[in-house]
Amino acid sequence: MTWSEMWPELNTAGLDTLYMVWWSTVYAVLAGLPLGVLLVLTDRGGQLQNIVVNKTVGAVVNIGRSLPFIILIVALIPFSRFVVGTSIGPTAAVVALAIGATPFFARLVETAIREVDGGLVEAVQSMGGGTWTIVFKVLLPQALPSLIAGLTTTIITLISYSAMAGAVGGGGLGNLAIVNGYQRSDDRLMLVTVVLLVVVVTIVQFIGDVVVRIIGRRTGTVPAGSSWLRRRGPRKPIAELAPRPAAEVAPGDGPTASARAGTG
Amino acid sequence: MITTTGLTKVYRSRGREVTALDGVDLHVREGEVFGVVGQSGAGKSTLIRCVNLLERPSSGTVTVAGTDLTALAGNGQRANAALRRARSRIGMVFQHFNLLSSRTVQGNVELPLEILGVSGKERSRKAIELLGLVGLADKAKSYPAQLSGGQKQRVGIARALAGDPKVLLSDEATSALDPETTRSILQLLRDLNQQLGLTVLLITHEMDVVKTVCDSAALMKDGRVVETGTVSEVLATPGSELARELFPVGGEASGADRTVVDVTFLGETASQPVISQLSRTYNIDISILGAAMDTVGGRQVGRMRIELPGPFEENVVPIGFLREQGLNVEIAPTGTVPTAAGAAALAPAAALVKEGAK
Numbered sequence: 045m046t047w048s049e050m051w052p053e054l055n056t057a058g059l060d061t062l063y064m065v066w067w068s069t070v071y072a073v074l075a076g077l078p079l080g081v082l083l084v085l086t087d088r089g090g091q092l093q094n095i096v097v098n099k100t101v102g103a104v105v106n107i108g109r110s111l112p113f114i115i116l117i118v119a120l121i122p123f124s125r126f127v128v129g130t131s132i133g134p135t136a137a138v139v140a141l142a143i144g145a146t147p148f149f150a151r152l153v154e155t156a157i158r159e160v161d162g163g164l165v166e167a168v169q170s171m172g173g174g175t176w177t178i179v180f181k182v183l184l185p186q187a188l189p190s191l192i193a194g195l196t197t198t199i200i201t202l203i204s205y206s207a208m209a210g211a212v213g214g215g216g217l218g219n220l221a222i223v224n225g226y227q228r229s230d231d232r233l234m235l236v237t238v239v240l241l242v243v244v245v246t247i248v249q250f251i252g253d254v255v256v257r258i259i260g261r262r263t264g265t266v267p268a269g270s271s272w273l274r275r276r277g278p279r280k281p282i283a284e285l286a287p288r289p290a291a292e293v294a295p296g297d298g299p300t301a302s303a304r305a306g307t308g
Numbered sequence: 309m310i311t312t313t314g315l316t317k318v319y320r321s322r323g324r325e326v327t328a329l330d331g332v333d334l335h336v337r338e339g340e341v342f343g344v345v346g347q348s349g350a351g352k353s354t355l356i357r358c359v360n361l362l363e364r365p366s367s368g369t370v371t372v373a374g375t376d377l378t379a380l381a382g383n384g385q386r387a388n389a390a391l392r393r394a395r396s397r398i399g400m401v402f403q404h405f406n407l408l409s410s411r412t413v414q415g416n417v418e419l420p421l422e423i424l425g426v427s428g429k430e431r432s433r434k435a436i437e438l439l440g441l442v443g444l445a446d447k448a449k450s451y452p453a454q455l456s457g458g459q460k461q462r463v464g465i466a467r468a469l470a471g472d473p474k475v476l477l478s479d480e481a482t483s484a485l486d487p488e489t490t491r492s493i494l495q496l497l498r499d500l501n502q503q504l505g506l507t508v509l510l511i512t513h514e515m516d517v518v519k520t521v522c523d524s525a526a527l528m529k530d531g532r533v534v535e536t537g538t539v540s541e542v543l544a545t546p547g548s549e550l551a552r553e554l555f556p557v558g559g560e561a562s563g564a565d566r567t568v569v570d571v572t573f574l575g576e577t578a579s580q581p582v583i584s585q586l587s588r589t590y591n592i593d594i595s596i597l598g599a600a601m602d603t604v605g606g607r608q609v610g611r612m613r614i615e616l617p618g619p620f621e622e623n624v625v626p627i628g629f630l631r632e633q634g635l636n637v638e639i640a641p642t643g644t645v646p647t648a649a650g651a652a653a654l655a656p657a658a659a660l661v662k663e664g665a666k
């Protein structure tokens with residue numbers, strides 16, 4: 045295949061990939077975020093402790109995560125037809141991708157929220173805050189850097205999953221690499237496609253890291269797993285590195301210490 | 309202002325029962341600073357967390373500002389609206405500050421106001437005012453990560469005051485701070501107590517905190533309150549364990565056939581030259597084994613452990629003389645150190661040199 049033949053192919057496949065990844069990410073976040081929050085809240089000691097709900101949701105999430113994606117995508121063909129009216133094409137693939145990524149993202153949300161210090165929840169409870177306040181004013185804002193990092197991972201996983209969307213005629217870059225590049229032994233096309241995928245993944249990871257870094261720099265909290273940018277970032281404020289906070293004197297709080305010895 | 313009756317908390321885990329609180333009756337008067345002291349595991353933390361029902365007591369009642377919180381709460385684990393409303397009138401500060409790192413200092417102080425449904429403009433006005441009160445008006449736009457420990461605790465205090473509470477609970481608020489910062493935070497609590505008429509219930513394992521700010525104190529051991537009263541009452545009580553914890557004096561008898569006596573000076577008696585009078589009157593040699601002096605609530609208070617020659621029978625008259633001078637005198641059992649804290653005070657310099665509180 046010549047370059048001029050390749051461009052239209054790459055163009056279509058790239059747009060298909062973007063289409064599938066974008067919409068499946070949107071749905072995975074819409075479904076995965078509440079599920080992840082629910083997993084934390086209903087767990088033992090949570091605000092809405094309910095072991096039955098917790099175990100049920102946990103089991104569903106685990107099943108969703110353990111199925112190989114290629115099997116999930118085939119198994120979901122009837123469901124896709126029911127939801128979007130067709131079982132082939134990128135739109136059908138979005139259904140399977142979203143369902144495959146939801147439990148994945150839900151677990152990442154759960155882990156991110158569990159990292160939030162329980163003392164903060166307690167503080168808000170002591171102010172009279174309810175569950176709603178705890179979720180929206182404490183858990184989600186405090187976990188935001190970790191949530192963004194999890195979102196980045198989810199998007200990259202979806203890019204990789206979308207290669208298998210070819211099974212239902214979903215198209216996309218991954219499918220182009222497999223069908224036209226690998227199966228038809230067009231090494232050049234395969235190379236170009238793979239390089240393109242690497243570039244896309246790198247860009248997504250970079251943007252994710254930058255966002256995490258910006259939030260983290262502001263709040264002084266950078267979660268684990270936000271890669272190389274940390275090494276380049278500015279140092280933490282001295283106050284944090286010092287073993288003891290700098291002695292602080294209140295206004296009008298002169299030195300009152302006077303040594304007094306016992307009589308004798 | 310705060311009354312607990314028969315407060316009991318039993319934790320059950322894997323068939324084992326741990327009694328954290330065992331029938332605690334506590335009474336904190338309006339406008340006073342009340343300190344609960346005790347070693348780790350004595351139940352102090354559980355007690356203060358039961359006062360705003362962060363921890364549900366197994367039995368007993370908690371009444372804050374005339375409202376029976378235990379009756380409000382109902383049976384469910386979740387806090388209902390009535391309990392949440394009551395909690396918003398009780399401020400609480402924490403050992404580890406518990407500030408939201410995702411919000412600015414001002415945002416943190418505004419959080420309780422958001423919960424109370426105060427409008428945006430009023431929220432920021434109130435937050436700025438509170439930050440001024442704790443001396444951090446210039447830090448409103450900073451993030452907690454940029455503050456020192458003492459500043460963080462000031463933000464914690466400002467936040468606790470946002471709901472105009474009558475009562476402030478302090479859970480080891482100074483335990484993560486260095487001594488100098490501790491003093492400035494305690495001074496702030498004292499000022500707030502006096503300016504706003506705030507009732508403060510604080511728990512601490514640091515006896516200095518009690519000496520510096522508390523009007524009253526209670527000593528907890530194994531989930532029970534073993535002693536309680538105003539600080540001067542406690543110091544005037546013969547055999548008071550709390551007084552020994554507050555003013556640990558150590559020192560062993562230098563030999564058999566000696567009488568060791570613990571003397572507590574309070575107020576005007578602290579300035580009388582009692583020991584030298586005793587020595588001259590009875591012509592006996594007195595050695596001082598240990599001593600500690602401090603100012604508590606504006607009064608000079610001291611404890612001293614002295615040794616008189618001869619067994620107790622020979623010293624009945626000199627000891628009677630000390631009692632006549634209005635001193636609180638206890639005979640220490642010879643050859644034993646009364647408390648672990650007493651043993652710690654054997655490092656004489658540390659026990660002798662005390663820093664005066666304003």
